Amino acid sequence: MRIAHVFQLATSTPIVALERDGALYDVAELERHFGTKLADIPGVSDFHTRVVALRCAGLHALDDRLLSGDRPSSAQLPPDSILWLPPCASDRAAYIQLGPYAHDADRPWYRFGNSRALLGHAAAIPFPALEDEPAYELNLAALLCEDLRRATPDEVERAIAGYAVLNDWTARSIEARLLARGLPPSEAKDFATQLGPVLVTPDELGPVEVLRAQARVDADARSCSRVGEWTFSLAESIAYISNQVELRAGDVVGAGRVSGKIVDQHVPYGATVELMIERIGRIAGKPVRGPAPSPWRRR
Known part of the structure; x- marks a missing residue:
């Protein structure tokens, strides 16, 4: 699995994304599209919470959908809409x-x-x-x-x-x-x-x-x-x-x-x-x- 941490310019918020074949997909949008339950948990879009504390809970299932070819355009992030962040929570990491x-x-x-x-x-x-x-x-x-x-x-x-x-x-x-x-x-x-x-x-x-x-x-x-x-x-x-x-x-x-x-x-x-x-x-x-x-x- 390939996990990205990006700053979404339109909303001025950092988000978790999945990368496949050079394209980035907003995890929150993927969950809304596929109707998963994790989308409604407060704070679940925080990188440290989702990737570290929850040990990537639910991300493998989303990635499997991407690998199978189910790639909703509504979740894809245009390159000019984001800034790349380091894939960690730099304010909480040594x-x-x-x-x-x-x-x-x-x-x-x-x-x-x-x-x-x-x-x-x-x-x-x-x-x-x-x-x-x-x-x-x-x-x-x-x-x-x-x-x-x-x-x-x-x-x-x-x-x-x-x-x-x-x-x-x-x-x-x-x-x-x-x-x-x-x-x-x-x-x-x-x-x-x-x-x-x-x-x-x-x-x-x-x-x-x-x-x-x-x-x-x-x-x-x-x-x-x-x-x-x-x-x-x-x-x-x-x-x-x-x-x-x-x-x-x-x-x-x-x-x-x-x-x-x-x-x-x-x-x-x-x-x-x-x-x-x-x-x-x-x-x-x-x-x-x-x-x-x-x-x-x-x-």
Whole structure:
């Protein structure tokens, strides 16, 4: 199943949608059309409620109708009627980013990112004004639908609601200055991270480690290895994190950047960057120079 989170311009509201063959279908309209009972439950159109708390209740039945060819035009969302949101509830999620780490590492490492800065597909990415080396990093991300504390990898697998493409945008020259001083790279990353375009449930993907990835910069394709060339599996890494902190349903975990030639790449401002993972989708973004910072203290 392929679940989208979009902002409907006509009603100024975020809604849950299902994607099939490149078309988006408003879940609430599908339920009205098919006469399902969930349509009348208060708050059921909220992404966190429907996808995380209710574990996609009723969505599989709607998706089966779409797969069978029953696709009501009244529920289809025209592309110019929506803005893409990240497929999570960013106001209720923690965002945790894994790796990368050396192949001889004995344990995963991770950092907490800025979930408030999660952006969706087709967004303009405002970089720090003084950054001259905007860069992208291709990741796979998992959305959790269960709380995890001291979990096993098997428990982690059962707790993953779905996967999405993640672009861990990085201000590379700022990152270099911070790392040279022994500081964490927060300023170089916390301004914006892209997640999307949709959340794809595990039953539709199979093993994610074998999925292939690709990046394009202004339609110039760049090659990459498979997604899962990690030192530790995603489930092992999340299990490790859950031994350090309690993870909550709705949290987003980035699996660590995909290895290969497409990572650690600088791009010019205004270029269109498209990151793709097979069977999940393509997320596009365009780096732009942000406004000059305001003084943060009196001199």
